[in-house]
Amino acid sequence: MSAPNSEYDPVEVTPLRADEVTRMRDEALAAIAGADSIDAIKQVRIDHAGDRSPLALANREIGALQPQARKEAGQRVGEARGAINQALAAKTTELETAAEEIALVTEAVDVTLPADARPVGARHPITTIQEHVADIFVAMGWEVGEGPEVEAEWLNFDALNLGPDHPARTMQDTFWVSPESAAMVLRTHTSPVQARTMLTREPPIYIVCPGRVFRTDELDATHSPVFHQLEGLAIDEGLSMAHLKGTLDHLAQAIYGDGMTTRFRPSYFPFTEPSAEMDLLCYVCHNEPDAVAACRTCKGEGWVEWGGCGVVNPRVLIACGVDPERYSGFAFGIGLDRTITSRYDIADLRDVFDGDIRFTEPFGVEL
Template identity: 60%
Template sequence: MSGPNTQYDPVEVSALDPAAIDQAVQDALSAIAGATSLDDLKTVRTAHQGDRSPLALANREIGALPPTAKAEAGKRVGQARGRVGGALKQRQAELESERDERILVEEAVDVTMLPGRRPLGRRHPIELMGERIADIMVGLGWEVAEGPEVEAEWFTFDALNFDADHPARQMQDTFYVDPPENGLVLRTHTSPVQARSMLERGAPLYIACIGRVFRTDELDATHMPAFHQIEGLAVDEGLTMADLKGTLDRLATELFGEGIVTRLRPSYFPFTEPSAEMDLRCFVCGGTDPDCRACSGTGWIEWGGCGMVNQNVLRACDVDPEKYTGFAFGMGVDRALMFRTGQSDMREMIEGDVRFNAQFGMEI
């Protein structure tokens, strides 16, 4: 039987070739020196010290060598791996030191600085706009009245001279509260407050109602199924369209500034006769740009409806139409906010993004 092969040369194993081991060490040291962050160094460690690294593969070959060759090969590979491990340890210490110094600068805290206040919430600009309009009306000597949002159909339609077959009564325009035969609706305008006030207080009467109303409109840039209205009602002896025009001109001036130009355009509403639409001269182009998006080139922007209270409404609310006359008007609070701030999309008002509210502060 033959003895062991004592003449086996480990150099013949390519992974154990001294030149290959030296090259692997040089590659590792170069990569370690080029690492500029701890993450880069982690990648280098995996490539040159991991299970599939050249030195790890060379170390595996040692087990297949005869006993007389293992010592020399093991020493050679062990020294190479030691050099790589030492370089990794040194470079990691350097990068950790650089990181700590950078953090001390970037995350420095001035303990002498006064603590910052917690950001305060802000009231919604629609609410602020409603209060601003209420203040204007109170300044004119009017009172602010309120009413329920779930309203009787009689106050919403019958008392306001809507015919039984009027389209606004249909379920495709009005939200009815189940069961529909109970005659309860989500108010489509704030005018029911006017009817309630006349029945409860009689005439003379000067009231403004600001509140939320509901209609079955699709949500888009200019329409919402729930929005806010301001309605005014004046009932007294001798009131005319001139009083209505003067009141609306004062309200427009207070909201949009001096020099605002208004006009009344004939229209129709069941609860007023005569009726009109109130338009504002376009405050974007001044009526000079045929391509203006704000007014569609017409030079005017519709603001709301108004007119003299229909005598049938006065009778339904126990007010003598032979003695008293009245005028009423209604405008959208949300639309007034758009006019004042230049907002082009109503949906921004109801999405709940605090950045929308924050831009207005506490005053609009």
């Protein structure tokens, strides 16, 4: 085995010569000074400070020198590499600062410019008034009841004293669900929710039932096969028509303002006895002598039809498992679509259901 070459001249290792190390350092510093972007300085770092840079390769040659020569060569290369790294750090900071300043100018947001042109959303007035009326009753201690829109025939008719021969059961009034043996219908009112409640709970019961209902009406300016109702039911000891009148007057004032009231006209409904048609004091002319004759809303009547009501028929109480000797109650129903169209003078009911955003925009997010 040959012995180490003790006569090796370090000067013969060209990359380690002082002039060559100085040249590589100066070349790197010049490249750093000429970099004008973040990407450019990244490339300079790879070319002059990376693992394959000239000084990194020269550093590998130090191991070939005699021990006494390694210190001087290592110091020379180390100083050159240190100068390059310091210059790279300074230049990188300078370029990053400049890039941030440019971004602050070019990417600035002018808060005085007009807002986004996208339209602001609006809630449908039917949804809003449905929730508003429900909130009125919740504030009085009532509850909100819900039920399915596809309902059993017995709950939709029989439990409410609508017998097998009642005209409401015909195909001209009710949507029946196939097959006929299923005895299922699209509910024609929200009263089945009241029946379900009486069957599953003990009185006292105070609930309102808002929801969508279905009847075989032609779609025109004043009718729709799909519309919305809000019905109320109160079952307790000693309830009478007087309690019903007070409840409806409170509802009228909560929706239309102080001074509003209702009146009853005798009528007939199978599920209430006695029954009444409910009229609302005209909210435009307030039945004042000087204004009522010319009022287009009530057409000179001073009152606007609002819904139906009455004392719950004892047969309905018995069918739903409630003792009519102990309990009595009242029920009422109002059309939410009619409330909207009359309150806001909407001439065509179809506008309520067309889904045109131009109709809902004026209502915003509140009633």
